[in-house]
Every structure is written in C-alpha cells, then in structure tokens.
Amino acid sequence: MIEGLFKKLFGKEKSKDAAKKRLKLALVYDKLDVSDDLITNLHQDIVDVISKYFIIDKESIKLDIKRSDNSSSLILNTPILSTRRSQSA
Amino acid sequence: MEGKIIVITSGKGGVGKTTATASIGAALAMENKKVAVIDMDIGLRNLDVVMGLENRIVFNIVDAVNGKCKVQQAAIKDRKIDNLFLIPASQSDNKNVISPAAMKNFCKELRTEFDFVLLDCPAGIEQGFENSVVGADEAIVICTPEVSAVRDADRVIGLLYAKSVLPKLLVNRIVPEMVARGDMLSHEDVVDVLSIDLIGLVPMDDNVVISTNTGAHLIHNKQSQAGKAFRRIAMRLNGNADLPIEVPRAKKGFWGKLGFKRGRNK
Ligand SMILES: Nc1ncnc2c1ncn2[C@@H]1O[C@H](COP(=O)(O)OP(=O)(O)OP(=O)(O)O)[C@@H](O)[C@H]1O
Numbered sequence: 001m002i003e004g005l006f007k008k009l010f011g012k013e014k015s016k017d018a019a020k021k022r023l024k025l026a027l028v029y030d031k032l033d034v035s036d037d038l039i040t041n042l043h044q045d046i047v048d049v050i051s052k053y054f055i056i057d058k059e060s061i062k063l064d065i066k067r068s069d070n071s072s073s074l075i076l077n078t079p080i081l082s083t084r085r086s087q088s089a
Numbered sequence: 090m091e092g093k094i095i096v097i098t099s100g101k102g103g104v105g106k107t108t109a110t111a112s113i114g115a116a117l118a119m120e121n122k123k124v125a126v127i128d129m130d131i132g133l134r135n136l137d138v139v140m141g142l143e144n145r146i147v148f149n150i151v152d153a154v155n156g157k158c159k160v161q162q163a164a165i166k167d168r169k170i171d172n173l174f175l176i177p178a179s180q181s182d183n184k185n186v187i188s189p190a191a192m193k194n195f196c197k198e199l200r201t202e203f204d205f206v207l208l209d210c211p212a213g214i215e216q217g218f219e220n221s222v223v224g225a226d227e228a229i230v231i232c233t234p235e236v237s238a239v240r241d242a243d244r245v246i247g248l249l250y251a252k253s254v255l256p257k258l259l260v261n262r263i264v265p266e267m268v269a270r271g272d273m274l275s276h277e278d279v280v281d282v283l284s285i286d287l288i289g290l291v292p293m294d295d296n297v298v299i300s301t302n303t304g305a306h307l308i309h310n311k312q313s314q315a316g317k318a319f320r321r322i323a324m325r326l327n328g329n330a331d332l333p334i335e336v337p338r339a340k341k342g343f344w345g346k347l348g349f350k351r352g353r354n355k
C-alpha cells in the first residue's frame with residue numbers, strides 16, 4: 001500500500017519491477033519460441049475446428065503471437081466465407 | 090560407500106559456478122566428508138587457480154575418464170583441507186574428447202571413492218554441459234539477480250528436469266542495498282519467476298576476489314559473508330536440509346543506523 005502511494009507520489013516504477021515483468025514475458029515467449037512445429041500443428045488443429053462451423057479460406061488464415069508490455073497473446077485472423085448450415089442450430 | 094554427485098551449473102557464464110564449487114566443496118570436506126571437486130571446463134580451466142593448486146597438476150579429468158590414469162592419480166590433495174581433492178580440467182583438449190557415456194561410467198567409479206563429488210560445469214548448454222550432467226544425481230543452478238542470468242537459469246532448469254536431475258537454486262552476488270532500494274530483483278522475485286526450491290543466498294562480497302588473489306579458501310575467512318553462506322549451503326547438502334536460509338542484509342552503516350533513506354522504500 002505504501003509502495004503504491006510512493007509510486008503515485010513520485011510516478012516512478014522501481015527498476016526491479018520492470019526487470020521482473022520483462023523476465024516473466026521473456027520466459028513465456030522463450031517457451032512459445034521453442035518450436036515451429038508447435039505453431040504449425042496448432043494452425044492445422046485450429047483450421048480443422050473452425051471448419052466444422054464455418055467455411056473458411058484455409059490459405060488466408062493467419063496465426064500470430066503478439067507481445068505487448070504486459071502479456072503475450074495468440075492472434076487468429078481468418079475471413080469467413082459462410083457458415084455451415086448443419087451446425088448453425 | 091555410495092557418494093553423491095552434484096553438478097553446479099548456470100547456463101550463463103561468470104555467475105559464480107567455480108567460486109561456489111570451490112567453497113561448497115571445501116566446506117563439505119571441513120564437515121569430515123571425502124570430497125572431490127572436478128573442473129569440467131575443458132580448455133578453460135580455472136578451479137585449480139581458485140583453489141591455489143595450479144602448480145601441482147600432473148593428470149587431469151580427460152586422462153582419468155579415458156583410463157590413462159587412476160582416479161587417485163588425477164585427484165590432487167588440497168594444501169589446507171584434508172579430505173578435499175581437485176581433479177583439474179585439461180587445458181589443451183577440446184570438449185569432445187570426453188563422451189557422455191565414458192563420463193557416466195566414470196561417475197560410477199567416483200561414487201565408490203568419495204562422499205561428495207561437485208562438478209564445475211562450463212557455461213553454455215553444449216557438450217560440456219551434457220558431460221557434466223550425464224552422471225549427476227542432483228544439480229545446483231546458480232544465477233545472479235539479473236534478467237539475463239535468470240532467463241538462462243530457467244532454460245537450464247528445464248533441461249535438467251528433462252534429464253531427471255533435480256535442481257535447486259543458488260542466487261549469488263546479491264547486493265542487499267540495491268534490493269532494498271528496489272533496483273535489484275529480490276530472491277523472492279527470482280524464486281517466483283523460476284518456481285524452484287532454494288539451496289542458498291550468497292551476497293556480493295569483496296572477499297571473494299581477495300581470496301582468489303592468493304588461492305586461499307574463502308570459507309576460512311571469518312569476515313566473509315559469502316563464505317558463511319557457502320558453509321551453510323554445505324550443511325544443507327550434508328543432511329541438514331532444514332537449516333534456515335539467511336537473507337543477505339544491508340550493512341548497518343551511517344545511513345542504516347539512522348534508519349534514514351532505506352526506511353522510505355519499505
Ligand atoms: N559472491 C560474490 N561476490 C563477489 N564476487 C564474486 C562472487 N561470486 C563470484 N564472484 C566473482 O565473479 C567472477 C566470476 O565468478 P566465477 O569464475 O566463479 O564464475 P563462473 O560461473 O565459474 O564463470 P565461468 O562461466 O566463466 O566459468 C569472479 O571474478 C569471481 O571472483
């Protein structure tokens with residue numbers, strides 16, 4: 001609490017907090033970074049699942065890992081051509 | 090007798106593997122255990138100078154592993170501490186002159202000869218690391234409270250788990266004043282990031298360099314806080330697992346006594 005007040009008063013983050021944040025992110029990213037295989041397999045699985053519900057252009061689907069200051073996220077971008085009637089109910 | 094083989098490793102270079110190997114080995118020998126410290130940094134040997142034994146080398150680890158001499162011939166007796174032996178690295182060879190299979194075999198022999206064997210692993214995760222880890226029962230992973238060292242430690246910890254070698258963490262070169270100011274990761278931060286048990290915390294200490302200058306044992310220096318921390322680590326390894334871990338504290342200097350400046354950051 002006092003720490004928070006201190007931060008508000010002086011508007012400065014301790015350098016070790018920055019270090020810890022960066023470290024946690026780097027470790028997550030390092031592990032994601034390990035293999036291209038993982039991304040390729042994930043890509044294929046996602047295409048399969050989405051294809052059950054939507055008709056999509058399998059070639060233009062894009063899978064990215066994006067890093068921001070506080071987190072990493074998996075970003076999927078795919079144009080939908082149409083829904084599959086049978087699944088829509 | 091079935092000795093224990095502990096590899097001291099880090100990933101990142103220069104974080105204190107050799108210093109820790111020499112001091113923990115010496116402290117274990119002072120507890121009446123028969124100890125071998127082995128320099129696995131083939132081509133860049135250093136443990137010999139840290140221990141002040143550089144001019145007694147005849148045989149080395151490559152000779153011993155490859156059967157060119159007996160373990161007893163390669164193991165140099167320490168000048169000051171009974172029961173403490175150094176097997177030096179060879180300076181001329183390349184890391185691949187030892188194979189993991191040969192090293193694993195050699196470790197079996199070491200277990201019958203010593204109570205504790207500490208392997209001073211080279212930096213990196215290549216062949217020298219493989220050779221150091223292959224016959225080990227346990228590992229001490231060393232890092233300093235810095236982003237790069239902690240990240241490399243994480244990588245090494247992952248590799249050790251994959252090889253079923255249980256790692257514990259030693260955080261070295263802690264500067265308590267910087268931790269208090271919030272300018273250095275605390276050991277809690279490091280443990281939180283790495284999710285691993287601690288074996289000890291060692292402060293930054295000028296006495297490390299001073300004792301290395303003369304090849305004296307750091308643990309013999311009664312003033313040395315780092316030496317004291319290494320002695321406590323040895324006690325933990327030697328059956329006293331629950332000995333509390335002391336957190337390095339800032340020296341009570343002028344400002345410390347006034348409770349000024351540092352108090353503000355609490
Ligand atoms: N607690 C400490 N306080 C002060 N200096 C230290 C401490 N620990 C290690 N050092 C110094 O840091 C330097 C590196 O230490 P050391 O040689 O033990 O690291 P290392 O991990 O074995 O390095 P390498 O990866 O090159 O083998 C040395 O100069 C040593 O004296």
Ligand SMILES: [Mg+2]
Pocket residue numbers: 106107108130135209
């Ligand atoms: Mg070294």
